Amino acid sequence: MTILLVAAAGLGPGATRADGLSVAAEPTYALTRLRLTDATGLTTTTDSQSLTQQYRLGLDKAFTEALLWRANGMLLRDEIWSDTDGASSDSTRQEWTLSTGLGWGGTVLGGSFTYDRDTVDAKYSAEAAGGGRQRTRVPTLVSETYGASMRWSPADLPNLNLRLSRTNQFDEDRAQYDTSSTTAGVTATYSPTNEVGLSYATTYSTVDDRVDDTSTWTLGQVATATYRRRFFEGRSNAYLTYGLQSAISETKATSELGAVRTQRPPLSGLSLVETFPDIPSTDTLKPNPALVDGNVQASAGIDLGFQRTLAGDTAQRDLGVQMGEPLEPVNVVQVWVDRLLPESVWRAVEWSAWRSDDNVNWVPVPLDGAVTFGPFQNRFEIPIQRTRSKYLKVVTRPLAATVTTDAALGAILVTDVMLFEEVSAAAVAGRSTSLTNAVSGTVTTRLLDSPALQHDLSFQLAKASGTSAAWTIANGLGLTQRLHRTATLTARVARTDSRSGGEHVGQFDWGTSLGVNPIPAASAGATYAGAWSQLKEGDQLRNSASVFARADLYQGLSVTGNAGQSYVSGLGSSTRTTFTSATTSIVPNRALNLSGTYGYNRTRTEVGERVRDSEGQQASGLVTFTPFPALLATAGATRSTQSGTSPRLLWNYLVSYAPLRGGDLVLTAQHQETSDDVADATTKSTSGSVRWNLRPNAYLDLNYSNIDNRSPQSRTRTDSLMLHLFLTLS
Helix, strand or coil: CHHHHHHHHHCCCCCCCCCCEEEEEEEEEEEEEEEEEECCCCEEEEEEEEEEEEEEEEEEEEEECCEEEEEEEEEEEEEEEEEECCEEEEEEEEEEEEEEEEEEECCCEEEEEEEEEEEEEEEEEEECCCCCEEEEEEEEEEEEEEEEEEEECCCCCCEEEEEEEEEEEEECCCCCCEEEEEEEEEEEEECCCCCEEEEEEEEEEEEEECCCCEEEEEEEEEEEEEEEEEECCCCEEEEEEEEEEEEEEEEEECCCCCEEEEECCEEEEEEEECCCCCCCCCCCCEECHHHHCCCCCCCCCEECCHHHHHCCCCCCEEEEEEECCCCCCEEEEEEEECCCCCHHHHCCCCCEEEEECCCCCEEEECECCCCEECCCCCEEEEEEEEECCCEEEEEECCCCCCCCCCHHHCCCEEEEEEEEEEEEHHHHCEEEEEEEEEEEEEEEEEEECCCEEEEEEEEEEEEECCCCCEEEEEEEEEEEEEEECCEEEEEEEEEEEEEECCEEEEEEEEEEEEEEEEECCEEEEEEEEEEEEECCCCEEEEEEEEEEEEEEEECCEEEEEEEEEEEEEECCEEEEEEEEEEEEEEEEECCEEEEEEEEEEEEEEEECCEEEEEEEEEEEEEEEEEEECCEEEEEEEEEEEECCCCCEEEEEEEEEECCCCCCCEEEEEEEEEEEECCCCEEEEEEEEEEEEEEECCEEEEEEEEEEEEECCCEEEEEEEEEEEEEEEEC
16 A cells, blocks of 8 residues: 555645656455355355555656667556355465667668566465464566667668567566577578568577476578569459478477477468357357467457446357467467456356367367466467368457456456467477478459450469478459349359369359349349269269348338348268348437347258257347437347257346536446346446546546346345546656
């Protein structure tokens, strides 16, 4: 508490400001009572207090135009005191972060020197069974990185980038963690003309794990040449690329405990927030490039926080990838998130893994151990049974509202997914080399202007040392024709052949679509697509057709509907799926909005003489009432059925009221209910908050929340009062 008071006093109205200096203080104090009643009527009560203090200090100093120094520091301290029916416990976690760097140079020549350090320590105490208190202290964890870089960007000459870094991660006793890694690299890029691009990169890295007595060094080189050109007066565009990649590595292991990881880069990222009738075994994931871009700071649009559960969103989250090389094995999946999670929280997140060859039919992959959370990085580590597959995904749900009341965990955003193969260091001890050649290209040619007819050709050839060459070639024709000012027709036919691992795969694709928009208030369309796959196991035929229509019947009244059917046959089975859905939106006035949706799907699968039918329906409605900006009320209901299960009815209510806005004092009240009639479960959430804007960049929040979860097995009631202060100078 002393740290909080001193910092808050120093940031008062009379605090001194300095050029290039920024200071922020953000203490939060919370009181929580958790009451858990089991099926026998026994109630357990836990009272807890928490004090979270976060202080940030930043300083920038320009000595000259070519010399700039920066430094940033942060202190994060979490203290929790709890009492469960007379048994008390407490915990303290403290983290210090320091980042500093010196940048030098100008636009042609420049570089930087950096140093980053992160120190974490924690201690716990609880009443022992035999009396007294049992105290536990976690050894201090330290992560520090030294870095240097230099760039040279002369005109009309190759651009050079040099980088060097050294990272040490260890605990104070160097008993559980003691790892050092070094990376040195050079990258050169050069474009002698607008059509030609050349690049070369080499990286040398070492990893020494002194706890497991293993060490590895790797020297990698990548050279790339690209060529692009337009032909035939711009009617044809060609793009060619050639790449040469080599790697030499050596591993030494004096213990059977060490392990070596090899990252498996994916071809693309995929994700899905499941909605009816999606289930993990048969859903289709959608592209999500942000999930595999390597940026572990920026959100990929998937939220695992408990606020989603409070809003009635408990849908499963599918986080997947399409593998660049399906024959490469994977046995570790990392899921990065945007914040550090306490152990009680990350252990409450349950994961499952799945694989697929077509992003449609998924098979479970067993977990191969307990899921953990990184001691230095914000990431889940999910060990899975070693698998090879074209598609791979892990699935989870948002955090349950009963796990924590920490407002900072209301949103937990997924930032990235990484895949690895981990093997025993002893199994790969020794030196290994690899060499890969790859060439690829695309050529598109506009054959006709009216109708717009285009041919596209793409190819890829790759050869890695010790393996046979893998190649892919695809030809396609695309047609676009405007039949009328209100109607457009598109069509495409393509042939793709590929060979990998000694197996040849061929596929014909064809499809056409017609879109009609006779008036701005109405549109309709129809689509047909088919594919014939020639696989090692046999041929497979796919056909699908769908129609849709949209109309704004009157001002404030619109309807949308679509229906379709797909049929897949071959490989000893056939599947026929029929679906339809309709949505209506009614807005009689500015204050009232009504909407309703109905969906139906039916699937029939035949495998030999066995036939399985499944059917699902879902109907939902939502009413939103906003008589004035400060008041919002919504009520919704969803009824869903699946073959072999009882109908499920979910209710959702929400009331939000903010009587004062835009001033120094803002009041907000909110109530929400979710009810599941089949499970006989309800969740009620009531909250209120007051914000006092003390001055620009300074405010005080007071929040109260009550969460009541009831089910036949238990009832959980949580009351929480939180005081949050934010002060900053810059």
